[in-house]
Amino acid sequence: MSEIAVLVEHRLGEIRDITFEMLAKANQLAEKSGYRTTAIMIGKGVEDLAGKLKGYCDRLLLVEDESMKFFVSDAYQKVLEDIVRERRPRLLLIGHTSYGLELAPSLAASLNIPLITGCTDITLDEGVEVVRPVYGGKLLARVEVNYPGTVILTLSQGVVKPFNPGKETEIIRKSVDVGEPGSKVFLEYVMPEESEVDISSADVIVAVGRGIQDKSNIPQAEELAKALGGVLACSRPIVDKGWLPQDRQVGSSGKTVKPKLYLALGISGAFQHIQGMKDSQLIIAVNKDPNAPIFNVAHYGVVEDLFRIVPVLIEKVREARGGG
Amino acid sequence: MDIVVCVKHVPQVSEAEVRVTSDGRDIDRSGLVFDINEWDDYALEEALRIREERGGTVTVITVGGEESDETLRKCLAKGADNAVRITDPRINLWNPMVVARVLAAAISKLQYDLILAGAQSSDDGYGAVGPALAGFLGIPHATIVKKVELRDGSVLVQRELEGGLEERLKIKLPALLSIQTGINEPRYVSIMGVRRAMRRPIKTMSLDELGLSPSEIEDESSWIMVKELYAPPVERRAEIIEGNPEEIASKIVEILKSRGIL
Numbered sequence: 001m002s003e004i005a006v007l008v009e010h011r012l013g014e015i016r017d018i019t020f021e022m023l024a025k026a027n028q029l030a031e032k033s034g035y036r037t038t039a040i041m042i043g044k045g046v047e048d049l050a051g052k053l054k055g056y057c058d059r060l061l062l063v064e065d066e067s068m069k070f071f072v073s074d075a076y077q078k079v080l081e082d083i084v085r086e087r088r089p090r091l092l093l094i095g096h097t098s099y100g101l102e103l104a105p106s107l108a109a110s111l112n113i114p115l116i117t118g119c120t121d122i123t124l125d126e127g128v129e130v131v132r133p134v135y136g137g138k139l140l141a142r143v144e145v146n147y148p149g150t151v152i153l154t155l156s157q158g159v160v161k162p163f164n165p166g167k168e169t170e171i172i173r174k175s176v177d178v179g180e181p182g183s184k185v186f187l188e189y190v191m192p193e194e195s196e197v198d199i200s201s202a203d204v205i206v207a208v209g210r211g212i213q214d215k216s217n218i219p220q221a222e223e224l225a226k227a228l229g230g231v232l233a234c235s236r237p238i239v240d241k242g243w244l245p246q247d248r249q250v251g252s253s254g255k256t257v258k259p260k261l262y263l264a265l266g267i268s269g270a271f272q273h274i275q276g277m278k279d280s281q282l283i284i285a286v287n288k289d290p291n292a293p294i295f296n297v298a299h300y301g302v303v304e305d306l307f308r309i310v311p312v313l314i315e316k317v318r319e320a321r322g323g324g
Numbered sequence: 325m326d327i328v329v330c331v332k333h334v335p336q337v338s339e340a341e342v343r344v345t346s347d348g349r350d351i352d353r354s355g356l357v358f359d360i361n362e363w364d365d366y367a368l369e370e371a372l373r374i375r376e377e378r379g380g381t382v383t384v385i386t387v388g389g390e391e392s393d394e395t396l397r398k399c400l401a402k403g404a405d406n407a408v409r410i411t412d413p414r415i416n417l418w419n420p421m422v423v424a425r426v427l428a429a430a431i432s433k434l435q436y437d438l439i440l441a442g443a444q445s446s447d448d449g450y451g452a453v454g455p456a457l458a459g460f461l462g463i464p465h466a467t468i469v470k471k472v473e474l475r476d477g478s479v480l481v482q483r484e485l486e487g488g489l490e491e492r493l494k495i496k497l498p499a500l501l502s503i504q505t506g507i508n509e510p511r512y513v514s515i516m517g518v519r520r521a522m523r524r525p526i527k528t529m530s531l532d533e534l535g536l537s538p539s540e541i542e543d544e545s546s547w548i549m550v551k552e553l554y555a556p557p558v559e560r561r562a563e564i565i566e567g568n569p570e571e572i573a574s575k576i577v578e579i580l581k582s583r584g585i586l
């Protein structure tokens with residue numbers, strides 16, 4: 001038990017950012033506690049890609065097999081079960097991502113070990129302690145894991161700054177016996193549809209959330225976006241309801257935006273939404289709930305009913321523009 | 325097709341004030357409105373639609389206290405056939421592996437072709453109980469599912485990755501799917517449905533009846549302890565713009581001018 005293991009997440013020939021974030025966290029923890037860091041990369045034809053991890057970990061376990069050409073959790077799970085049993089890492093870090101959530105819980109079940117998902121901070125001393133958002137981000141929970149063996153944690157995206165500690169990375173190839181093809185088969189990727197409006201390149205975004213209350217209120221927000229010379233975007237429930245098309249959704253399962261202005265109207269600020277807009281240059285949020293988590297990422301906040309603000313704001317913006 | 329849907333009774337916090345109890349480890353439930361977890365409502369709807377098309381039964385199941393009956397009744401009112409609740413004070417609801425193990429023990433006693441769960445609970449936000457349950461039952465699963473097409477003995481699913489990208493998988497039945505919002509449009513409860521549901525039984529089960537060892541569950545429960553719940557630190561709180569709507573709008577315009585946006 002002298003290592004912290006990180007599962008490398010990669011897709012379509014790219015190592016995903018979360019991998020470098022997890023490795024950064026693993027190296028930070030390892031330095032303090034004298035552990036070594038081990039990255040585990042599973043796939044097929046990924047040797048070149050693995051080279052990009054040089055310096056980021058003490059060891060890199062490379063597991064390649066035709067059956068692992070695409071991410072399918074049960075094949076990955078078999079490999080990881082073996083690795084965890086054999087190496088007994090203190091922590092196994094997996095991304096709090098779509099792949100991570102497909103894999104980590106059933107892996108923890110089959111190994112019968114603890115799992116905590118969506119961690120935004122991790123400490124490792126004698127014990128393991130994590131911080132994670134609960135109740136839609138309104139509160140944080142400090143959670144202690146009382147277990148002497150391997151603990152699986154999924155790390156939230158975008159909460160750790162990656163760095164390359166310049167380690168001497170030893171690459172170890174590991175062969176696997178995957179056995180029967182699984183009861184789950186990857187068929188194909190489905191690419192997002194061509195966007196009509198590209199919100200990710202807009203300088204000014206007005207985004208509406210469930211607080212907009214009704215489809216009939218959308219034009220009002222659109223008018224504000226136009227007055228500001230920007231585009232209208234939204235949180236997920238607005239797309240789920242069919243009030244705006246999918247290409248307007250901001251967040252982990254939508255688009256990532258970095259405009260000069262992000263004006264959030266009636267959006268609570270769940271972490272999946274924040275992941276898509278937190279790097280905006282200026283964030284102004286209007287929400288009638290003073291404790292809405294969006295105020296933790298916004299630069300300016302307005303605690304008000306959005307319907308009392310929007311009409312006046314449209315007028316003032318028009319005045320300002322008209323006036324030169 | 326017999327379908328089991330895992331549902332959770334959760335507080336609606338998006339517009340409410342969430343206060344922490346004096347020991348700092350729980351929230352003050354008084355004054356909060358509870359309802360079915362949003363994702364589970366979509367899962368139930370998907371189950372009801374499949375049953376309407378192919379016949380079979382829909383059983384809803386929850387691990388929780390008596391207050392969860394409200395959510396189970398709502399599911400019955402929407403058209404679920406059976407409702408099961410498992411209660412025991414030794415079950416730590418903050419440990420997703422324990423909840424999944426208890427659900428697995430209960431569901432293994434039922435007849436099922438398909439199990440549906442929500443992609444996540446709005447309170448703990450783990451996104452873990454569904455796939456962990458599949459792990460304990462030893463059946464295949466897919467998470468964050470946006471589209472379900474049943475075939476003979478298998479199911480084709482479309483699941484969300486990131487950034488609008490999705491993937492299609494084929495999975496053998498019986499399987500567990502965790503359902504994402506937007507997959508359908510959940511129905512409302514009818515008055516008739518509510519009346520009917522009032523008289524329907526809710527089956528409760530104890531750990532003993534499930535053949536689970538209470539001391540093991542207690543042990544596993546203690547793996548995970550919430551030490552403290554607290555509001556996010558204030559350093560990063562936004563500067564609040566005060567005033568009446570006129571004043572607020574003027575200040576916003578000033579800020580935008582000073583940043584060269586207007």
Ligand SMILES: Cc1cc2nc3c(=O)[nH]c(=O)nc-3n(C[C@H](O)[C@H](O)[C@H](O)COP(=O)(O)OP(=O)(O)OC[C@H]3O[C@@H](n4cnc5c(N)ncnc54)[C@H](O)[C@@H]3O)c2cc1C
Pocket residue numbers: 136208209210211212234235236237238249250251252253254255265266267268269270271272273276286287288289292304305306307338339443444468
């Ligand atoms: C796998 C996964 C991926 C996800 N991906 C995304 C994603 O990409 N993008 C995304 O946005 N979400 C995503 N979500 C959903 C996310 O968890 C939240 O459910 C969602 O962001 C909530 O949207 P909201 O803030 O609009 O709604 P709510 O959380 O319901 O918040 C509504 C807000 O409006 C305020 N309000 C209400 N009325 C008014 C008024 N009159 N004036 C002012 N304020 C008002 C309320 O106080 C509240 O804060 C994802 C979830 C999962 C599980």
Ligand SMILES: Nc1ncnc2c1ncn2[C@@H]1O[C@H](COP(=O)(O)O)[C@@H](O)[C@H]1O
Pocket residue numbers: 329330331332361363364385386387388417420423427440441442443444445446448449450451452453454
């Ligand atoms: N106590 C519970 N009882 C029944 N189902 C649950 C319970 N907790 C979680 N689930 C199911 O698991 C899903 C994911 O929950 P979570 O892992 O807590 O985010 C939920 O949407 C439910 O379908």
